[in-house]
Amino acid sequence: xxxxGMGVALVTGASSGIGEATADLLAKAGYRVFxxxxxxxxxxxxxxxxxxxxxxxxxxxxxLVEKVIQRVGRIDVLVNNAGFGVAPxxxxxxxxxxxxxxxxxxxxxxxxxxxxxxxxxxxxxxxRIINIxxxxxFLPMPxxxxxxxxxxxxxxxxxxxxxxxxTMGIRVSVVEPAxxxxxxxxxxxxxxxxxxxxxxxRSGVERRVKEVLTGADGPDVVAKMVxxxxxxRHPKMRYAPGLAxxxxxxxxxxxxxxxxxGVRKDLRL
Numbered sequence: 001x002x003x004x005g006m007g008v009a010l011v012t013g014a015s016s017g018i019g020e021a022t023a024d025l026l027a028k029a030g031y032r033v034f035x036x037x038x039x040x041x042x043x044x045x046x047x048x049x050x051x052x053x054x055x056x057x058x059x060x061x062x063x064l065v066e067k068v069i070q071r072v073g074r075i076d077v078l079v080n081n082a083g084f085g086v087a088p089x090x091x092x093x094x095x096x097x098x099x100x101x102x103x104x105x106x107x108x109x110x111x112x113x114x115x116x117x118x119x120x121x122x123x124x125x126x127x128r129i130i131n132i133x134x135x136x137x138f139l140p141m142p143x144x145x146x147x148x149x150x151x152x153x154x155x156x157x158x159x160x161x162x163x164x165x166x167t168m169g170i171r172v173s174v175v176e177p178a179x180x181x182x183x184x185x186x187x188x189x190x191x192x193x194x195x196x197x198x199x200x201x202r203s204g205v206e207r208r209v210k211e212v213l214t215g216a217d218g219p220d221v222v223a224k225m226v227x228x229x230x231x232x233r234h235p236k237m238r239y240a241p242g243l244a245x246x247x248x249x250x251x252x253x254x255x256x257x258x259x260x261x262g263v264r265k266d267l268r269l
Contacts, residue, residue, distance in 0.1 A: 055109030
């Protein structure tokens, strides 16, 4: 372990929202925390250090991980949080290039970070990898097809990886929140191939999402669950904070027709 006592944690996408809240709480719990962002500003939060990272570039990932290892000698917790979403839109309103871009960040970025960190965790004989998924990783949302697809990929990769690495002292978990009130939703990118046929429904779904976010939990609810997964002696493979827990229960036990009708009613389709 590092001099911090709890070990060293690396949190991607830590400049705001879930990533920042998670880095802050891990630091409060005693970890030496490094947060990352493509353009890290001088953070007012002195509990953790921000470093530059672009998860879409192999060289950037390799250099960042090597820098942390040279500085502190180990990485005990990796939180893969970096990602972005496309504003509610029909699936065909995003070009192939836009689809590739969201997968390159949300999924391949996680894969790059994992591949870079796992060799050091294997050498240590211990480690925790916690991937930030979404309720859309088990309950797809209409007009969020690409984002839902990336989070399904995150969930599948995480579950398979946990089976592979647990005999080496490394555990993998995925945290799958529902609506969380952060700047993430304010910064959704627009579809790059919009079609008039979807205009009205796109606007309606956007309004509904904004309504729900007004009363949604803040990022701390996710940060608490990530910290719990990092520190637990027997971490679970999947975590669903708040509303997501109830949605997972419905996904598992409710008849498909009832759940389908509920989704459409909630989005006013």
